[in-house]
Amino acid sequence: MADGEDRSPEDEFQELMRQLFGGQAGAIDPEQLSRLSGMGIDPAMMQQVMQHLQGAFTNAPAEGVSWDLAKRQALHIANQDGLGITTGERADLGEAFSLAALWLSEATTVPELTQPPRTLTRGGWVEATLPVWQELAEPVALSIADALTAALDQQVPEEMRAMVQGAGRLMRTVGGSLFAAQLGAVVGRLSTEVVSGGDVGLPVMPAGDAAILPQNFADFGRDLGIADDQLALYLATRELAHARLFRHAKWLRLHVMSQVTEFARGIHVDTEALEDLASRFDPSQPDELRRALESGVLLPQRSEAQTAALARLENLLALIEGWVDVVTETATTRLPDAFRITEVVRRRRAVGGPAEQALGSLVGLEVRPRRLREAAAMWRAVTDAVGMSARDALWDYPDLMPGSEDIDDPAALVARLQARARGDEAPRDEMDAALEALLDEAAADAAIDVADEARDAATGAADDEQPDDEQPDDGPAGPRPV
Template sequence: AVADAVRLAETWLDRVTDVPAATTSSVAWSRAEWVEATGTSWRRLVEPIADNVVGAIAQAIPDEARAMAGPLIGMLNQAGSAMFSQQIGQGLAGLATEVLSSTDIGLPMGPSRVAAVLPHNVEAFGEGLEHSSADVLLYVTLRECAHHRLFAHAPWLEQALVGAVDEFGAGTHIDVEAIEAQVREIDPSRPEAIAEAMQGGLFEPRRTPGQQHAVERLETLLAFVEGWVDEVVSQAARDMPSAPALAEAIRRRRATGGPAEQTFASLVGLELRPRRLRDAANLWAAVRDRQGPAARDAAWTHPDLMPTAADLDDPLGFASGETVDDDFDAALDELLAGESGEGTQDRDDEPGTGDAR
């Protein structure tokens, strides 16, 4: 069923975009297979954050706590790493019960050029939507294939997303004052006291301005990715009666996030969620209406051609090419032309210029 859905999805997508198909095979994953197949990608995303969290903990422990903990301080890093790893594993196990495909979080987490869908989760997602299971599977597959096309079409995109995650991890900071306040309440005679404090959020990272910038950059990129996929899939499935309702269900799901996604976000402090998905979809639709599908897709060929977060507030302006910078340039040209005209007039008034005039 997944193989049939992929073939049909690619045919439909070919009608609405010149971005070529990027999948060469298809597979139906179980939840366990999703964890195994995406493990390498998750490690690439999570390890920088984990390393920086543990490192920040070691650097932020006050001298008072070091003296009080004594030999236990050497065990702290090991305990922190083990606890963090265990929590990440639990978070991924929870996500495995919700993800629908290999690109469901907005990044290509599975093998390259493999369209992968989790039928069991797709069936669970479709419950209560009052649409056939075949329609739900096809719509999810359309999104999976569209994601693969986009990431193959824009080779810079994946690294830009991963780079934002790395930037977030590198900015990890531990609130030393908060630690000092709580450490005073730890009973040094109880070795398990530090572990209990860690579980209670003693060493929870505080988001820094640098991390906030990374999060905003990540959310904006994810919004443009998901918005483009929404736009292209809506065009491909426009003759599918259930498509609008399924699109809305997907948007609500991505906007709110499920319990497992929220759990993972609380563990690493990072939400892989496009907050302005609708605005981004409207922007790409406006570009298609004003300039055609080719212009919508060409913006992905280089990051300098991409819209910015500010363009989400004025999608029609971006679609028409009438940005604030363009208005500024036009006003500057007009001003310079006026000054040039005044200079010409002054020269015309000089003696001996009558014939030239």
């Protein structure tokens, strides 16, 4: 009897798993796979799955997430059209950036960039921004990988435990790789939507780096009925304002990313949802996994801490975008269609594209500032009251930044800034009164302590001056006996 003829399909499958986890996947032959038909498994599909798994195992990174896979997937999508940047596009956008820099210098005191702006292909944008997307997505990727490892440990039958013992790290790699591939797909699709480096609000470009994607710029202006030169000038001004701000306020990038990290710290995967998906997952139908990842079904409802962190991040992004809006609006008053372009950009920022919505579901983070119009109104009020120099000075230090209460009520912020400009004492509020009361109480306590110390010191000095053989006498003084 030929070898293997007396074995059941289940035995064949277990033998395949032994070879895979034992590093012998290269020894699997098509005839062995064909005998799996008794289990209802397509041998061709199974061979492809095994090859993918073997590649993942062979190139498994130490941290369990193959970010190179994400990069390859993103670049594959970004470079599908094969289009580059023509000399004419580069020249036109270069002229737009040059004129925009002059206009912007009249609208803000934030200094110019030290390096020239760039025109990027979609693939170039992926290369430049992927490290930030990796930083955003890593907590979720590791959480999914850990959940798959736990599910493997809990659900593998007892008779197969010895076979898959030690495979936990490999399964963690598979989970991380699945997520990395999905992230790469989302970032690749996002590269077909963004028009500039600062288009998504987050500081995804290196500090002080401004760029426009000519391929997407052409799509952005299509059917708007606005001249390309006006669109280029407006978008170049906006991109330069965004890049200037992050280069000038060197603390701002870290401040934004720390808010993102604080939000991501509470991310975990819904294990029950993951197990349910795994129980009915068909490797020949990967779309189900893709839809599950993009729908956010694996991420449970946000905790209170996450909700608070997200609110702080949204306020910060609104302050940044609101300032960029106001500065761009001032700098582009010479453009006849500036108001129309502003409304188009605002609507686009409010809605977002399909890829950005998928990114929000994938990592649980929405990067659209909900309070953009309120923040812009606050910056306009500040500009009208104290001028652009005092307005821009608020970006010098984190402690000077307006807060969410200033977005709600700009009048109090304006009053403080006007008082500071006059050299007057700032208007007092309840917090000032409470602080003064605490300081007065502390000063009174300190005065009492000083008085006690002085009294103790005086008493000690008097004791030191009294002779040792002299005893206190309560009666009237008289001659001492000889």
